[in-house]
Amino acid sequence: QLHIFEVPFYYIEYGIAQLGAIAVWKNYKENPELGLENYLSALKLGYTKTIKEIYKTAGIEFNFSSEYVHELAKFIKTELAALEG
Numbered sequence: 001q002l003h004i005f006e007v008p009f010y011y012i013e014y015g016i017a018q019l020g021a022i023a024v025w026k027n028y029k030e031n032p033e034l035g036l037e038n039y040l041s042a043l044k045l046g047y048t049k050t051i052k053e054i055y056k057t058a059g060i061e062f063n064f065s066s067e068y069v070h071e072l073a074k075f076i077k078t079e080l081a082a083l084e085g
Helices: 010-030 032-045 051-057 066-084
Strands: none
Touching (some): 010 051, 032 051
C-alpha cells in the first residue's frame, strides 16, 4: 500500500467524504424535500467554494469531533436495525 506514503491524505479524504455522505443521508431521512434541495444546491457549487462552504450549503457540518461522529454512527446503527427488522 505504497499510496499511503505517496499520498498521505488519501484516506483522510475518504473519511471526510464518507462522513459527509452519511450526514446528507441523515438529513434526507429527517426531511426528504429539504435534504434533497440542500444536496442539489451543494452540488451546483462544484469547485467554486471551499469544502466547508459546500458542506454548509448541503445543510451538514464540516465537523469531525467525536460527538458528531458518534451522532452519525448512532444514525447508521438505527438504520441498520431497521433494515434487519
